[in-house]
Every structure is written in structure tokens, then in C-alpha cells.
Amino acid sequence: PLVTTGELITAAAAARTAVPAFNIITLEHIEAVVAGAESAGAPVVLQVSENAVTFRGGRLLPLARAATAAAEHAAVPVALHLDHVQRDDLLRLAPDAGFGSVMYDASRLPYEENLAATRAAADWAHARGLWIEAELGQVGGKHGEPALDAHAPGARTDPDEARAFVAGSGVDALAVAIGSTHAMTTRTAALDHALLKRLSAALDVPLVLHGSSGVPDDELRTAVEGGIAKVNIGTALNIAMTGAVREFLAARPETVDPRKYLAVGREAMAATVARLIGVVAPRAGT
Ligand code: G3H
Ligand code: ZN
Secondary structure (H helix, E strand, C coil): CEECHHHHHHHHHHCCCCEEEEECCCHHHHHHHHHHHHHHCCCEEEEEEHHHHHHCCCCCHHHHHHHHHHHHCCCCCEEEEEEEECCHHHHCCCCCCCCCEEEECCCCCCHHHHHHHHHHHHHHHHHCCCEEEEEECCCCCCCCCCCCHHHCCCCCCCHHHHHHHHHHHCCCEEEECCCCCCCCCCCCCCCCHHHHHHHHHHCCCCEEECCHHHCCHHHHHHHHHCCEEEEEECHHHHHHHHHHHHHHHHHCCCCCCHHHHHHHHHHHHHHHHHHHHHHHCCCCCC
16 A cells, blocks of 8 residues: 655664665656565565656656556555755655655755754645655765765765754754765775764654665665664666676577566565565564
8 A cells, every 4th residue: 555654764763674665767667666565474665766757757656656556556664755956846756746755956066054944845745745855965866966074975964063963954864974875886985973873863754765776785774773764775676687788689699579678677676675675674574
């Protein structure tokens, strides 16, 4: 069934586990995430990033409609989340498109402007029953953005600033920069667990880890123990899909029916989803 991110995160935080949130690009991503979650017997978040909407010609509904239908028919609870939203017009489409939550991303702006924009977005979201996540201390390496000093992979979230930001903006969850970087294709990130501990002590909202594809299993487990309640994963699915498709087509260059290789790619993604759920939410399926 379709549920909200807020209810999944609240339950996960109380059980000291996490909810994995997977970025979807194609219909195969949607089907794979639901199949992987069903085989793990655990809830999951399907998230659509603004970049994925841009890839779809700026249109939100094709992915949103498919994800909503998949969630409604799933054997496990599935939530729909709009990820890394910078466009206000996109934010305003979220409730009617079936999203129960959004990540409003003004982290490119200087602190005061980020705070003001996020406050306005949170007020708007809460008036419509949406759960809202924001980001402070940018997780580096985001697609299409220059590696500015404040936005570098080495960026870290300051606990005092984070506390003021959460209080001032009224957001329901905060994405923190603790050493992960978006779009890593190797799992070599080392997280700053001491900083996570300080952030967790300073804040009374759930914390979100972005760029989790580059984080090794043990580091993910420790981060969940340290207070991360939502684990965002995108690139790991693309590595699985593209690797499987590449291998299939190399072995069978005569293939023309896309269903042949999309099925293989979808299966590889579903296996990755089930495996990662076992890492970040081992108790969710029991
Ligand atoms: O918001 C999306 C995530 O931060 C995905 O990051 O593609 O590096 O796993 P990733
Ligand atoms: Zn992210």
C-alpha cells in the first residue's frame, strides 16, 4: 500500500532502524525497488529527484503516476518522496501527484537565504500535510554543480548551526554532510561518526544520509546506529542495472528486444535493493 514517508521514518526512528529511499529513473527502477522490498519484507521509499523530472522533459506525472500505482499494489508499505527539489513550481505539484514528502534543497544558497527559502517551503508543505526534509552543509558532488568551497565533498554540517536551522525552518528531517558524496561508483566513503553523534545529540529530528551508494556496509550500519533514519540510495541501482545490461548485450549482441535486457537490469536492481535493505533495516523485515 501507499503510505507516507513521515509514518515510515517515525516508526523506523523509534525502532532505531532506518528506511532506505531509492531514486527511480525508469519504470524498471520502480518495479525493482518494489520487488526488492517485497522480497525483504520491509517498507521502502520511492523517490523522484528533480534531475529525474528534468530527464523526463520536466514532467513529473509520468514517473509519479507509475510509482503511485506500484506503491498501491505493493505487498509492503511504500512511500513516495520528491527529492532535491529546487524549483518552486515542482514543489507545488507534489501533493496532487501523490507525494507525501519532499526534500527541499536550497543548500546551494548562503545560510540565511537557505533558511528563509526553507522556512517558506516548510510552511507551504505543512499547510498541505507534507513531511519536509532539508539540507545543511551540502553533500558534495551533486550533478551539474561546480565544486564550490562550501559545497565540496569535504563539507560538514555544524551541529550548532544545524540546531538553529531546524528550529528556524521548522523542517521534519535534516540531511547532514558527514562525509558521503553523491554519485560515487566505489564504496570508499569514510563517515565522520563522531560528528554524527554530535548532530544526533543536538537535533530532535530524524537525520538523513545522502550519497549512500559510496558508503560501505559497515559504515552504513554504524550510521544507522548513530541516528540516521533515512538512507538515500541512487547510484547503486544504476551500477547494478547498467552492469547487468552491458554484460547481457556483450554476450548476446544480436539482441533487439529491449525486454530481454531490461529484465536482466531490473533483476539486478531488485537484488541490490533487497541486499541494501538487509544492511540498513535488518529488523524491518522480521
Ligand atoms: O538523494 C539522493 C541520494 O543522495 C543518492 O545518492 O546516488 O550517491 O546514492 P547516490
Ligand atoms: Zn541526495
